[in-house]
Amino acid sequence: MKMTLPQRIARGLVYALLLIVFCGPFWGILATAFTKNTVQPGQLVLWPSNPTFDHFIYAWSEVKIWIYLFNSLFVVAIATVLQTFVSALAAYALARKRFRGAAIVSLAIISTMMLPDEVIAIPLYLILHAELPLLHTSIYNTYAAMILPVVGWAFSVFLLTEFMKAIPRDLEDAARVDGANELQIFWRVVLPLVRPALGTATIFGFLMIWDQYLLPLIAVDDRNLYTLPVILRSLRVDEVLQQNIFIAVTVVATVPCIVVYLLLQKQFNRGLMSGAVKG
Amino acid sequence: MGSVSLHNVNKSFKAVDVIHDVALEIEDGEFCVLIGPSGSGKSTLLRIIAGLEEVSSGTVSINGKDVTELAPKQRDIAMVFQTYALYPQMTVAENMGFALKLAGMPKAEIAEKVKQTARMLELEPLLDRLPKALSGGQRQRVSMGRAIVRDPSVFLFDEPLSNLDAKLRVQVRGEIADLHKRLGTTSIYVTHDQVEAMTLGQKIVVLWDGRVEQAGPPLTLYNDPVNTFVASFLGTPSINLIEARVELNGGEAAARLTDGALLPLGAAQDFTEGQAILYGIRPEHVGIVAGRQEGGIAATIHAVENTGSDMVILSDAQGFRVSAAFKEQRPLEAGQIVTLIPDHSKVRVFDAESGKRIRRREDG
Ligand SMILES: Nc1ncnc2c1ncn2[C@@H]1O[C@H](COP(=O)(O)OP(=O)(O)OP(=O)(O)O)[C@@H](O)[C@H]1O
Ligand SMILES: [Mg+2]
Numbered sequence: 294m295k296m297t298l299p300q301r302i303a304r305g306l307v308y309a310l311l312l313i314v315f316c317g318p319f320w321g322i323l324a325t326a327f328t329k330n331t332v333q334p335g336q337l338v339l340w341p342s343n344p345t346f347d348h349f350i351y352a353w354s355e356v357k358i359w360i361y362l363f364n365s366l367f368v369v370a371i372a373t374v375l376q377t378f379v380s381a382l383a384a385y386a387l388a389r390k391r392f393r394g395a396a397i398v399s400l401a402i403i404s405t406m407m408l409p410d411e412v413i414a415i416p417l418y419l420i421l422h423a424e425l426p427l428l429h430t431s432i433y434n435t436y437a438a439m440i441l442p443v444v445g446w447a448f449s450v451f452l453l454t455e456f457m458k459a460i461p462r463d464l465e466d467a468a469r470v471d472g473a474n475e476l477q478i479f480w481r482v483v484l485p486l487v488r489p490a491l492g493t494a495t496i497f498g499f500l501m502i503w504d505q506y507l508l509p510l511i512a513v514d515d516r517n518l519y520t521l522p523v524i525l526r527s528l529r530v531d532e533v534l535q536q537n538i539f540i541a542v543t544v545v546a547t548v549p550c551i552v553v554y555l556l557l558q559k560q561f562n563r564g565l566m567s568g569a570v571k572g
Numbered sequence: 573m574g575s576v577s578l579h580n581v582n583k584s585f586k587a588v589d590v591i592h593d594v595a596l597e598i599e600d601g602e603f604c605v606l607i608g609p610s611g612s613g614k615s616t617l618l619r620i621i622a623g624l625e626e627v628s629s630g631t632v633s634i635n636g637k638d639v640t641e642l643a644p645k646q647r648d649i650a651m652v653f654q655t656y657a658l659y660p661q662m663t664v665a666e667n668m669g670f671a672l673k674l675a676g677m678p679k680a681e682i683a684e685k686v687k688q689t690a691r692m693l694e695l696e697p698l699l700d701r702l703p704k705a706l707s708g709g710q711r712q713r714v715s716m717g718r719a720i721v722r723d724p725s726v727f728l729f730d731e732p733l734s735n736l737d738a739k740l741r742v743q744v745r746g747e748i749a750d751l752h753k754r755l756g757t758t759s760i761y762v763t764h765d766q767v768e769a770m771t772l773g774q775k776i777v778v779l780w781d782g783r784v785e786q787a788g789p790p791l792t793l794y795n796d797p798v799n800t801f802v803a804s805f806l807g808t809p810s811i812n813l814i815e816a817r818v819e820l821n822g823g824e825a826a827a828r829l830t831d832g833a834l835l836p837l838g839a840a841q842d843f844t845e846g847q848a849i850l851y852g853i854r855p856e857h858v859g860i861v862a863g864r865q866e867g868g869i870a871a872t873i874h875a876v877e878n879t880g881s882d883m884v885i886l887s888d889a890q891g892f893r894v895s896a897a898f899k900e901q902r903p904l905e906a907g908q909i910v911t912l913i914p915d916h917s918k919v920r921v922f923d924a925e926s927g928k929r930i931r932r933r934e935d936g
Contacts, residue, residue: 463657466624471671471718472645485661 319547326541334536348541356528358521358542364436365520366549368509369502372440376498377491379444384453385479389465406447410507417442418511438512439520443502449494456490457483492557499553521546574635574648574725574758575600576621581630583616583782590616591782594630598760598775603752605769606762607805608779614762617779618728621760623647635725645674650719651728654735656711658703658718665690665699668718689721709740716748720755727759733768745771766806770794778802796935800927803852803920809884809895811854815924818847827851827921831890833869836916838932848924857918858896860885860904861911868911869894875906887912 296304321337329343352358386392387399421433421442432438460483468478484491506522513519519527525546528539576598583591591613598604606614619625621632623644631640639647650671658667668689669682677685690696693713703711712732719727732748733741749772752759763769769776770790777787778801786793786802797803804810816827818837825837827849835851837843864870871887871894878884878901885896885904894912904910921930 461655461657463653463655464659466619466622467651467653467657467659468670469624470622470644470649470651471722472674473670477674482659 322540322543325537326544328537332536348537352538352541358545360517361519361521361524362545364518368436368439368520369499372443372502373495373498375444376446376449377495380446380449380453380494381484383450384457385483387454388457402447402450414507414511421512434513434515439509442508446498449498452494453487453490456487460486496554496557500550503550576726576758577633579631581620582628583620584628594784596777598758601756601758602774603759603772604775604777605773606777606779607764607766607769610764612779613782614779615730618730618760618762622649622651622728648725649728650722650724652715652719652732654731656715658711658714660703663700663702664695664714667714668721671722685721689717693717708735712736712744725758727757729761731762748772778805798929800850800922807854809855809897811852812894814851814892816849816851818843818845818849820845835914837921838934842930842932850922850924852920852922853914853918855895855897857915858894859913860896863909865911868913871910871912873904873906873908873910876904
């Protein structure tokens with residue numbers, strides 16, 4: 294369709310506005326992080342004057358953000374893998390297996406979505422402190438305390454359940470006749486078919502775990518186990534720390550999210566489903 | 573090697589009984605067709621044989637071995653699904669080799685077998701494609717290849733041709749018949765298409781409401797149906813079933829139709845006076861002459877259906893309809909007054925109430 298000149302200009306303006314609204318603050322953060330001159334709290338610059346890496350170097354060597362970056366990456370990597378795996382198994386059971394109390398299980402999982410984190414903070418704290426049988430220790434102040442509570446996530450369970458329900462049953466029956474056992478059906482037939490959904494679940498799971506603030510706050514109190522959101526919070530209220538350095542740390546904290554998104558986006562291989570069955 | 577037998581098989585889903593007391597013997601190498609209207613339990617029965625559905629009671633044996641409690645993979649069967657059910661993420665070759673791979677066969681051997689089967693089905697150029705890049709007919713062929721490559725004792729087909737267009741259906745039907753001749757593998761084939769049943773089946777099993785109405789060779793079922801259901805299920809156009817009452821006259825019985833026509837039935841011993849019957853005669857056994865004539869049914873032609881090779885005449889008698897069919901072209905047209913003359917030796921008589929066949933002496 295051909296557009297008149299005014300229409301094209303109008304469209305350009307709308308796009309430009311959107312770009313400014315969404316990317317503007319991010320640009321401000323980037324520019325400030327690379328600016329030599331000190332800025333005041335709450336202030337951003339729009340163009341880096343005297344560009345420099347100093348703030349990053351300081352953040353790395355003095356604030357030692359590599360400790361917190363490592364903690365965040367370690368927790369998010371293990372927790373996302375576990376979460377996706379557990380969700381896929383749970384989703385398959387909910388989508389396909391008929392078992393006693395399936396509706397109750399489903400309801401129990403949904404109900405976890407209705408409770409705000411703050412409500413479960415205290416019970417969670419008590420559980421994390423509880424002494425485990427046999428081990429005679431609790432998982433408080435370990436990576437496990439930040440990982441295990443996010444391994445079960447209702448959102449990704451339900452996302453995958455819906456996708457798995459859409460897989461034609463004939464495919465599973467065909468695999469059964471071909472001699473596959475239940476695990477092989479899950480692994481070789483079902484999982485490859487929900488790959489797009491697995492990608493989505495992984496991205497959302499990654500972001501959800503990466504952004505965890507309250508959980509690490511109550512799960513650990515050893516500063517060496519802090520994750521980025523927790524350390525960001527404590528740097529924010531640090532009165533002697535330069536604003537630019539705090540902003541540099543913020544930039545470092547956002548990079549992994551962007552990388553993961555760009556990596557997984559390519560993997561979203563939609564359209565695999567077509568051709569499974571005729572009609 | 574692969575005989576299949578079912579004994580008193582029952583199946584219910586929750587409170588609904590779907591299969592009632594089915595008994596069936598399928599010999600090694602036989603091509604058996606299960607046919608019946610929609611919802612009659614054909615697919616359920618096939619899935620029971622495959623082991624995809626459990627029986628509620630009864631036993632299933634393959635090769636004389638009781639497999640009732642065994643999983644599909646322990647039954648040595650392969651199945652072709654109506655939807656083809658090809659694994660979308662696997663190439664044609666991987667689809668065909670999947671079962672062999674799961675069985676732990678060495679890679680080289682799998683490749684060899686897949687290639688051999690692909691050659692037989694002319695699938696070789698497609699081996700590296702994904703199912704989504706195949707036409708409907710090609711997918712169908714791959715799903716057959718996937719079954720053949722395993723060399724099972726029994727093939728199970730659930731309406732494998734119903735997603736193909738009419739012309740392709742006839743072609744693939746012929747190929748399935750050829751394959752069966754070549755491989756000689758016991759096959760159980762579900763369809764609701766009676767032409768498929770008649771042309772492919774060495775044995776046809778007619779199902780209705782989860783019961784076996786009749787089982788036997790196609791022509792036996794066609795010529796010697798046990799009830800009106802089987803009689804009208806096989807054959808197009810379907811058999812004429814005309815309400816009548818028996819009149820006995822000396823040693824002879826005759827059928828008095830509602831329009832007053834009197835048609836001979838044969839020996840009186842087989843009937844009782846006044847008995848309500850259905851006078852069954854297939855369209856190809858109805859003769860037709862122009863004008864009025866004694867000893868037939870007076871009728872007016874309602875419509876003429878001419879396919880070029882066949883002519884079907886639909887005619888209205890007083891109170892009922894009769895169709896007639898023949899191969900030769902004849903100058904008949906709608907509105908014409910004719911007399912229909914059934915071939916008395918081909919008449920099949922049924923009890924009007926139960927629909928059960930009443931055998932006459934001359935039926936043999
Ligand atoms: N999983 C199930 N749960 C409940 N009822 C079922 C189930 N599968 C089949 N049925 C019922 O069993 C009966 C027989 O179904 P089946 O699929 O065997 O029929 P069919 O002869 O194959 O019909 P069609 O020609 O339409 O494929 C139907 O009434 C159907 O509703
Ligand atoms: Mg069916």
